[in-house]
Amino acid sequence: MKKKSVALFLSAAMIIGTLAGCAAPAAPAAAPADAPAKEEAVEEAPAEAEAPAEEEAAPSGEKVTIDFWDMVVGGDNYPAEAAEHAKKISEEYPNIEIAYESIPWANRYETFTTAIASGQAPDMSTGGGYQSFQYAASGEILDVGSIVEEWKEDGTYDNYNTAMIDYFQYNGQQVGIPWNYEPRYMLYRADWFEADGIEPPTTWDEIMAAAEHFTDPANGKYGLAYPTSGSSGNVLFNIWFGMNGGGIWTEDGQALDWTNEKNVEALDFIRELNKAGVFPEGLGAYESNEVVQLAVQDSVAMVIIVGGASGAQIAEAGFGDKFQYLDVPTGPSADGNNGYVTAINAIMAYSQTETPQETKDALKWWSENMIDLWTSKTAQVSGIPVRNDWLQSETYTSNIADPYMIECINRTINKGQMHTLIYPASNIVGWQTQNAFDGERWWTALSQAVLTADDGTSSLDLLQERQDDGNELLKELDGAE
Numbered sequence: 001m002k003k004k005s006v007a008l009f010l011s012a013a014m015i016i017g018t019l020a021g022c023a024a025p026a027a028p029a030a031a032p033a034d035a036p037a038k039e040e041a042v043e044e045a046p047a048e049a050e051a052p053a054e055e056e057a058a059p060s061g062e063k064v065t066i067d068f069w070d071m072v073v074g075g076d077n078y079p080a081e082a083a084e085h086a087k088k089i090s091e092e093y094p095n096i097e098i099a100y101e102s103i104p105w106a107n108r109y110e111t112f113t114t115a116i117a118s119g120q121a122p123d124m125s126t127g128g129g130y131q132s133f134q135y136a137a138s139g140e141i142l143d144v145g146s147i148v149e150e151w152k153e154d155g156t157y158d159n160y161n162t163a164m165i166d167y168f169q170y171n172g173q174q175v176g177i178p179w180n181y182e183p184r185y186m187l188y189r190a191d192w193f194e195a196d197g198i199e200p201p202t203t204w205d206e207i208m209a210a211a212e213h214f215t216d217p218a219n220g221k222y223g224l225a226y227p228t229s230g231s232s233g234n235v236l237f238n239i240w241f242g243m244n245g246g247g248i249w250t251e252d253g254q255a256l257d258w259t260n261e262k263n264v265e266a267l268d269f270i271r272e273l274n275k276a277g278v279f280p281e282g283l284g285a286y287e288s289n290e291v292v293q294l295a296v297q298d299s300v301a302m303v304i305i306v307g308g309a310s311g312a313q314i315a316e317a318g319f320g321d322k323f324q325y326l327d328v329p330t331g332p333s334a335d336g337n338n339g340y341v342t343a344i345n346a347i348m349a350y351s352q353t354e355t356p357q358e359t360k361d362a363l364k365w366w367s368e369n370m371i372d373l374w375t376s377k378t379a380q381v382s383g384i385p386v387r388n389d390w391l392q393s394e395t396y397t398s399n400i401a402d403p404y405m406i407e408c409i410n411r412t413i414n415k416g417q418m419h420t421l422i423y424p425a426s427n428i429v430g431w432q433t434q435n436a437f438d439g440e441r442w443w444t445a446l447s448q449a450v451l452t453a454d455d456g457t458s459s460l461d462l463l464q465e466r467q468d469d470g471n472e473l474l475k476e477l478d479g480a481e
Helices: 007-016 078-087 108-117 131-137 145-154 162-167 190-195 204-214 230-236 239-243 261-275 288-296 309-319 356-369 404-411 431-439 442-452 459-478
Strands: 064-071 096-103 124-126 177-189 222-225 300-306 323-325 340-349 418-420
Touching: 064 078, 064 356, 078 096, 096 356, 108 131, 108 431, 124 356, 131 340, 131 431, 145 356, 162 177, 177 190, 177 230, 177 356, 177 404, 204 222, 204 261, 204 300, 222 288, 230 288, 230 300, 230 442, 239 261, 239 340, 261 442, 261 459, 288 300, 288 309, 300 309, 323 404, 340 356, 431 442, 431 459, 442 459
Parallel strands: 064 096, 064 124, 222 300, 340 418
Antiparallel strands: 124 340, 177 300, 177 323, 177 340
């Protein structure tokens, strides 16, 4: 009766093609400034999902299996620890058995798309930041609003950053329960800067000057490095737009805007850095691990990373004090709106489930008890919890694996300088299109193209290609005019 293992779909998925979470903080983390209160901008309702055959729980005593596909949202030890944690669901719900599958980020899009298209969706999963919106548009997401209503009654709701719960409302449905922010940010070698009498950069001009100062290829030292390949390289690139107050959607969320002047300036600046020779050779193929290795081998003055495992690895190698968190540098046209960027990830349930109530029970338990993974230094869970009570818990703050997260909360999020990846819009017409950008690794392609484009190809040309292809995708997937 139950669905087959995800392993059976991995090879088939490839055929589809290449299509993304210290001291205690002074206050609860505020929502990113552009986080929407409601999903109102999408005017057309998605195809109606066929109602599950039965909403009630399975008959008393009947054991059901819930397929839970969980992304690798932490360090190397995360899958094993998460699988053990999932077994505890059965302690509270003896009629539920969890079939836990660890899903790598590589080929994530095609893994889920193939399974859903073939009627073999999991019961619930974690996933990329836009995944629940995409599948909700085709009626494949189970509304979990009843969980939120239960939390309002028992007070759990008050512990959440509620703007993030609202963020995952789509056409009247709760399409996911948020669990983390996954910020991207910059670090700098504080000891190097101090020794040479250089202040931490506050502008892009100062980043350029510092990067050139510390670059010494003969001695294996470079000014700046960031991942451009792999899943982290894909999700990180938007930080360049964020620091200049840019983004790829118009403010009203109705149209794509890859080619705006702020984005052109961002690409031009990266190309200037590249021409100045401040990047290590071969940066266009670097994944997160290569950037971390540069950091812990005294080879780079500044790095851009995805918060979580990378920050934890730098700290574990004894470089937690040498590298310090850098306040958001200002691009030339930021106009007071410079910011780092973050994904907001959810756990979701699928309408194909044969046991909707048990699936929601399991999802609710996971959301309420993930603190056990957050407080495991070895699991190295990515990002920052959405729940404010967890954020202020001494158990959490004393066990946080990435020491830079608390700085991120106090010095960026609480200052309103953390943008969502659809900034400057608060909501967009093209959630399926946005998910495709992520799943198809458009950011990786652009990140690498910037480093390899010849002088005859302008930054505007590179962005225009994304704009044109994006508009076609928007018409195809979301039906926008």
